[in-house]
Amino acid sequence: MRRVIFVDDAPEILQHLRRILGPMQSEWDMQFFPSAAAALPVIREGACDVVVSDMTMPVMDGAQFLSEVRTLSPETIRIVLSGDQSPVNHLRSAAVAHRFLQKPVDLSVLKATIAQAEALRAVLANPALRSLVGEIKVLPSLPSIYQNLMQEMQAPQASLKKASRIVAKDLGMMTKILQLVNSAFFGLRTHVSDPEQAVALLGFDTIKSLALSSQVFAQFDQGRLPSFSLEDLWRHAMLTGTCARRIAKDAGASQQVIDEAFTAALLHDVGVLVLAANKPEDYARVCDLMRTQRMPDWAAERDVFGADHAHVGAYLLGIWGLGDGIIEAVAFHQHPGECQAPGFTAVTAVHVANAIAEQQAQGEADTADLAGVDQEYLAREQCLLRLSGWRELCAAA
Incomplete structure (x- = not known):
């Protein structure tokens, strides 16, 4: 009981x-x-x-x-x-x-x-997941810039100026923020080059998400798995984040769900980094199975590791203390039907956005069918009829 x-x-x-x-x-x-x-x-x-x-x-x-x-x-x-x-x-x-x-x-x-x-x-x-994580020697650390931003957000007199100064300390982080705010996603008529203006336009939660994701990616040592493209993974994360945010807004979701969807989308493949960084030889086998057997990444990972990157990533975010809405969206982004949450959630946004981003990366944006989408789940949550509209909404992402 x-x-x-x-x-x-x-x-x-x-x-x-x-x-x-x-x-x-x-x-x-x-x-x-x-x-x-x-x-x-x-x-x-x-x-x-x-x-x-x-x-x-x-x-x-x-x-x-x-x-x-x-x-x-x-x-x-x-x-x-x-x-x-x-x-x-x-x-x-x-x-x-x-x-x-x-x-x-x-x-x-x-x-x-x-x-x-x-x-x-x-x-x-899951015992298999805990066993796998127990074998991992190095987990990405929670970035200090993210912790500093959280402290500033929680201060009685939180300041955008102070937040922009925190972000500006990391040149790579600032570059990505300016890149995003000047992208077609925001549709601004003028070019933004001032960090404080960029922070004001994006908002605390978006900045916090970008700080977390970009610094996590920066911790990955590309040299241990030369065939692995970190740039492709980051590009996919950014595109998925943009699409997830658009989809959540179009669905009329609350600001909390919109922010959760964006953060989770940026981090949905963080488990790939953990596996590739700690077990490069085994992850090379995953890549080989995907290429020669045409297995989806999650299936190849389960075959090699006994668990997939979605659950590894969710486990890491749980250790970091991120909210359940974000952890859920990462854990179930490939199998949303396993999630018990009813209606439209961050899980829905990230699942659809991930499929759209993967199709765009393969140059198949005009293909009638959207591979990887759980249509039974979307029908269950009364979202299936919105799928074509979401694809159009994300076409210019």
Whole structure:
């Protein structure tokens, strides 16, 4: 039976939760606490599967409490349930929670949220994946420029000027930002050459994503696998990011989903870098299988390693503490049907964008069929009829 703990300092909220969760008594072992201080000793005594906490509580708030839970029980799914929708609370909760739900929440939404988070945990707990990652000697480190940008974003008086100075310290990073802001994607009539103006036009979240992805790519030693094209991989990542962002905007997704889609698209192949950098001889076999047997990359990787780059990349991003929306999109970008999230999500955007970018790279943009797209999944999420429109939208990317 799944053990679920609820924490909220408002008695009426706890009473409401007890009432709506009555039907789950046969499936969940539930406990309700009026404060973090009351819940922590129970969590110390034994592992729990899910913790659902309010954000704005006295003495120890939700972010502080869930940070403690993460230390005590890393495998626990952490959910914030809050009526405070301020950007500051979203930002603080993103660092410690897997999901953020708004009050009032109904039972179906809570059940779906927990199921979705558990599906991702199951993927990352795959013994073959853990064994493979355990053999890897060098994982890319979380770039310092990304950490510095995160600190600036979380500052009480965040400044675009300070952010642009952080970015300008990395010439390669600044070059990529200026390249993107001056691309056809933005449709600007004037050329942008000033870092501060570029940061203002792109926004904090886009800049943060570019900083993370470009520096991760920069950590890869091309010399260990000369036949491997890092430039092609980066070009594909950028094109996928551009397409995913367009698709998410066209779908009317929230800004959070748009940002998650862009970040995940830039990083969806980071697992390729991890495998190629640490096991170049084995990855050469993957490339050979793709070329001689015409196997898709994920199938060749599973044949050689027992796991594919999507799951390796998601595992790495989990270690780094990125949000579940991004990790999900990376983990399921090739097999979106395995994702439990309903409706249009970052998974949808990255899956379709990846297929479109691969087709464009092969010079087959006008081909009637789009190889690699899971049409059953798109039909399930009522997105299949939008596919042709998304292809046209991304044609000039």
